[in-house]
Structure formats: C-alpha cells, structure tokens
Amino acid sequence: MLPDVGAIMQTVARIVVTGAAGFVGSHLCDRLLARGDEVIGVDTFDDFYGRAPKEANLEEARRREGFRLVEFDVRERRLMDDALRGADCLVHLAARPGVRPSFEAPALVADVNVRGSAVVLEAAAVAGVGRVVLGSSSSVYGEGAETPFREDVPVGRAASPYAVTKVAAEELWRLFAPRFEHAVVLRFFTVYGPRQRPDLAIHRFARLMLSGETLPVFGATDSFRDYTYVSDIVDGICGALDHGAGWDVFNLGSGNPVTLGDLITYIEKAFGMTAHLRRLPAQRGDLTGTWASIDHARTQLGYEPRWSLEEGLDEFARWVRGLRS
Numbered sequence: 001m002l003p004d005v006g007a008i009m010q011t012v013a014r015i016v017v018t019g020a021a022g023f024v025g026s027h028l029c030d031r032l033l034a035r036g037d038e039v040i041g042v043d044t045f046d047d048f049y050g051r052a053p054k055e056a057n058l059e060e061a062r063r064r065e066g067f068r069l070v071e072f073d074v075r076e077r078r079l080m081d082d083a084l085r086g087a088d089c090l091v092h093l094a095a096r097p098g099v100r101p102s103f104e105a106p107a108l109v110a111d112v113n114v115r116g117s118a119v120v121l122e123a124a125a126v127a128g129v130g131r132v133v134l135g136s137s138s139s140v141y142g143e144g145a146e147t148p149f150r151e152d153v154p155v156g157r158a159a160s161p162y163a164v165t166k167v168a169a170e171e172l173w174r175l176f177a178p179r180f181e182h183a184v185v186l187r188f189f190t191v192y193g194p195r196q197r198p199d200l201a202i203h204r205f206a207r208l209m210l211s212g213e214t215l216p217v218f219g220a221t222d223s224f225r226d227y228t229y230v231s232d233i234v235d236g237i238c239g240a241l242d243h244g245a246g247w248d249v250f251n252l253g254s255g256n257p258v259t260l261g262d263l264i265t266y267i268e269k270a271f272g273m274t275a276h277l278r279r280l281p282a283q284r285g286d287l288t289g290t291w292a293s294i295d296h297a298r299t300q301l302g303y304e305p306r307w308s309l310e311e312g313l314d315e316f317a318r319w320v321r322g323l324r325s
Contacts, residue, residue, distance in 0.1 A: 014037075014038045014039075014040065014086055014087045014088050014089075015032055015037050015038070015039050015040070015087065015088065015089045015090070015091065015241070016039075016040045016042060016083055016084055016087045016089070016090045016091070016129075017029055017032070017039060017040070017041050017042065017090075017091045017093065018042040018043070018074050018090075018091070018092050018093055018094035018120060019042070019043060019092075019093035019094035019095065019135075020039075020041025020042055020043045020058070020061075020069065020093075021041065021043040021045060021054035021055070021057055021058050021069075022043070022054065022057070022093060022094075022197075023057070023191065023193075023195045023196050023197050023230065024093055024135065024188070024191060024230060024233055024234070024237075025041070025043070025057075025091075025093045025094075026054075026057035026058055026061065026195060027193075027195065027230050027231070027233075027234050028091060028093070028234050028237055028238075029041055029058070029061045029067065030060050030061055031234045031238060032238070033061060033064045033066050033067055035238075036066070037066065038066045038067075039061070039066060039067050039068070040068050040069075040070065040083055040087065041058070041061065041067065041068070041069045041070070042069075042070055042071075042072065042074060042080075042083055042094065043069065043071060043094070044071065044072060044073040044074070044094070045071065046096065046112075048096065048097060048098065048101075048199075049197060049198055049199065053195070053198070056195075057195050070082075070083050073116075074092075074094045074112075074116045074119060074120050075111070075112070075115060075116045075119050076119075077119050077122075077123060080119055080120060080123040081123050081126065081127065084123050084124055084127040084129055085127055086127075087124075087127060087129050088129065088130055088131065089129065089130065089131040089132070089133070089241055090120070090124045090129050090131070090132045090133065091133045091135070091237060091241070092117065092120050092121075092132070092133065092134050092135065093135040094112075094116065094120075095112060095113045095116075095135070095165075095166075095169075096108060096109045096112040096113055096162075096165075097162070097197065098162060098199065099139060099159075099160045099162045099163065099285040099286065100160075100283055100284065100285055100286075101162075101199075102160050102161040102162035102165075102285070103160065103161060103284055103285065106161035109161050109162055109165055110161065110164070110165050110168075113162075113165035113166065113168075113169055114165050114168045114169060114172070117134070117168075117169040117172050117173070118172055121172055121173065121176045122176075124180070125176060125179040125180070129180065130180060130181040130182065131180065131181055131182040131183075131184075131241060132173070132176075132180050132182070132183050132184070133184045133185075133186060133237060133240050133241060134169060134170065134173045134184070134185045134186065135186055135188060135237075136166050136169065136170055136185050136186060136187045136188065137162075137163070137166045137187060137188055138187055138188065138189040138190070138226065138251070138253070138287075138290045138292065139158070139159070139160065139162060139163035139166060139287065140155040140158065140163055140166050140167050140170060140187060141153070141155055141157075141287075141290070142155065142157030142158050142159055142163065142287070143157065143159050143287055143288065144157060145157070147257075147289060147290075147291040148255070148291040148292060148293040149187075149251060149290065149291060149292055149293060150251075150293045150296075151187070151249045151250060151251055151293075151296055155167055155170075159284075159285050159286075159287060160284065160285030162285070163285070170185050170249070173185050174247060177246070177247035178247075181245060182244060182245050182246060183246075183247050183248075184240045184244070184247075184248050184249070184250065185248075185249045185250070186236060186237060186240055186249075186250050186252050187249070187250065187251045187252065187292075188228065188233055188252055188253075189225070189226040189227075189228050189251065189252065189253030189254070189290055189292045190225045190226055190227045190228060190253075190290065191228050191229075191230050191233050192227055192228070192229065192230065192312060192313075192316060193229050193230035193231065193312055193315060193316055193319075194230070194315060194316060194318075194319035195230070195319070196230075196316070201263075202227075202263070202267065202313070202316065203316075203320070205264065205267055205275070206267060206271060206316070206317070206320050207320070209267070209268075209271060209273050209275050210271065210273070210320070210321075210324065213276075214276045214277060214278040215264070215275050215276065215277050215278065216278050216280050217260065217264075217277050217278065217279055217280060218280050218281065218282055218283045218286065219260075219280075219281065219282030219283070219286060220260070220282070221259060221260045221261035221264075222259050222260070222261065223259065223260050223282075223286070223287075223288050223289055224257040224258060224259045224260070224288075224289040224290070224291070225257060225258065225260070225263070225289070225290050226253040226254055226255065226256070226257045226258075226290050226291050226292045227254060227258055227263065227309055227312075228252065228253050228254045228292075228305065229254070229305070229306075229307035229309075229311075229312035229315075231306070231307060232252070232254070232303075232305040232306060232307055233252050235303060235304075235305075235306075236250065236252035236297060236301060236303045237252075239297070239301030239302055239303050240301060243300065243301055243302065244300055244301070248300065250296055250297040250300070250301060250303070251292040251293060251294055251296065251297060252292070252294070252297060252303065253290075253291070253292025253294055253305075254292070254294075254305045254307075254309070255291075255292055255293070255294045255305065256309075257289060257290065257291040258309055263309075264277070266309055266310060266313050267313060269310070269313075270310070270313035270314050270316070270317040271317050271320075
C-alpha cells in the first residue's frame with residue numbers, strides 16, 4: 001500500500017501532454033485515456049525523424065473520444081495558452097532529443113528545450129494549471145557522478161549541449177514551482193520498448209541485425225546503462241500526477257544497470273540471431289555509465305519497476321518484427 005504522501009489526485013478531468021506523438025508521450029496518452037482521463041495532445045511532428053512513425057504511435061489514442069490532438073510548436077505562446085485553458089495537469093515531454101546530435105545544432109536544441117519549457121511553464125501558470133510534470137533525463141548527472149545516481153546530489157557537470165538544456169529546464173521548473181500546487185521533475189533513464197525512436201541504440205541495433213549488417217559499438221563494452229521499459233516509465237509519470245504536493249525530483253529507472261556487452265547478448269537472444277560488431281571510438285557526450293537510485297520514487301510515488309530487460313526486449317522484438325511483416 002502506498003504511504004501517506006500528501007495530496008492525492010483522485011480524478012483528473014483534463015491533462016495536456018506535450019510531445020504526445022513521441023515514444024513516451026504516446027504510451028502515456030494511451031494509459032491516461034484507458035483510465036478515463038481527457039487528454040489534449042500537443043505535437044509539432046518535428047523533423048528529427050519521420051512523421052509516419054509518430055502518426056502510427058497515435059493510432060490507439062485517436063480511436064478514443066477523450067483524445068484531441070493539436071499540432072503546433074510549444075514555443076508558440078498563444079496556441080499553448082489555448083491548449084492549456086481549463087487543464088488540470090500538464091506533462092511536458094516535448095523536446096529536441098539526442099545527446100550526439102545536440103553537438104551539431106546546440107542553438108536549436110537550447111531554443112526548443114529551454115525557451116520552449118519557459119513558454120510552457122508561463123502559459124501553465126497563467127492558465128491556473130494545478131500540477132505540472134517535466135520529463136527530464138539521466139544525462140543531467142554528467143560524467144563522474146557517484147553511482148547509483150541520487151536526486152539529492154548537485155547536477156550540472158553536463159557532457160553535452162542536450163544535457164545542458166535539461167539542467168536548465170529543471171531549474172526553470174524549480175523556480176516556477178511556487179506558482180503550482182505540485183511541480184515535479186522526472187529523470188528518465190534509457191527508456192526502451194515498442195515505439196522507441198529509430199536513432200536509439202536498441203532500435204538501431206535490432207534493425208541492423210535483422211538486415212544482416214554490422215552493429216557499430218562506440219567505446220568500451222563494459223560501459224553500462226540503466227535500461228527502463230516504457231511501461232514502467234509511464235507508471236512513474238502517473239504516480240507523479242496522482243500523488244504528493246509541492247516541489248520534488250524523482251529518478252525513474254530500473255535500478256539494475258546492464259553493460260553494453262550484456263545488452264547486445266540480450267538483444268541477440270530476443271531476436272534469435274547473432275550480432276556482428278564493429279568497434280569504434282567512444283563518442284562525445286556519452287556517459288560511461290548511468291544507474292538510478294529509485295528509493296525516493298518508490299517511497300513517494302509507489303514506483304516499482306515490473307519489467308526485466310529480457311521481458312522488455314521480447315516485447316520490443318515482437319513490435320519490431322511486426323513493423324517488418
């Protein structure tokens with residue numbers, strides 16, 4: 001049973017989700033709609049990757065009466081005002097993604113992720129939204145942070161422009177927190193599962209392996225990540241929407257880091273294939289390892305990851321094979 005953690009949102013009438021057509025955003029929309037919430041999805045269908053996969057992500061949501069999609073950039077204040085009118089909660093997931101690509105377009109990444117967050121926050125405050133949740137990243141911990149990463153350690157030793165923008169967005173959330181009943185930052189740790197972005201390692205490895213191509217492996221195979229199944233991430237977001245009051249920061253991870261070498265072995269098993277590797281130097285911005293302490297989320301949000309990496313990769317493999325059939 002979840003401990004007494006303050007205010008509990010029993011019924012949410014209307015939730016605005018930015019980045020609704022994306023990987024995590026679309027899964028969140030499906031979950032909120034399934035439990036009876038009304039969802040306004042905001043997405044600009046950014047050109048970071050193609051529109052077709054994002055449209056496919058929304059197929060289930062579009063079949064439900066409680067869903068409405070509005071297509072615009074979150075930096076457009078007037079349209080953001082319109083979307084937030086009458087909303088009870090906001091989940092801000094819209095962002096220009098990618099650690100490595102952020103070195104090529106740092107100004108664009110900063111404009112979308114920092115100015116965009118400021119526009120969204122200001123509009124939410126003016127609209128009287130009670131509860132606001134920001135999707136952040138494990139990248140804010142930077143290189144050299146003690147593992148497992150804890151929310152109470154200082155952040156800011158960012159290794160990429162993308163990480164810098166996430167630190168800045170978190171600071172905006174903290175500064176605006178007094179204007180809301182509940183303001184929460186959620187640091188996601190290497191999310192994977194069906195609908196994962198095509199540029200991310202697990203999805204890219206799977207496509208290359210199925211095509212008989214070699215897998216580019218950057219850096220040492222003993223580097224490690226805290227891989228977290230998307231359904232567990234959505235559990236954490238819903239927990240943050242429903243429980244607590246005031247300002248807080250939570251890690252959402254599995255709490256069980258896995259080396260790159262072991263990840264490749266798990267992917268081989270899920271697809272029943274052998275991967276052929278091409279070793280390459282480590283790339284700028286990649287952290288040596290990430291590992292989430294999830295004690296705070298477990299205590300305050302009732303967060304408890306349910307998916308093992310093997311189980312999650314089996315689901316992911318079924319989805320990928322479905323795309324190719």
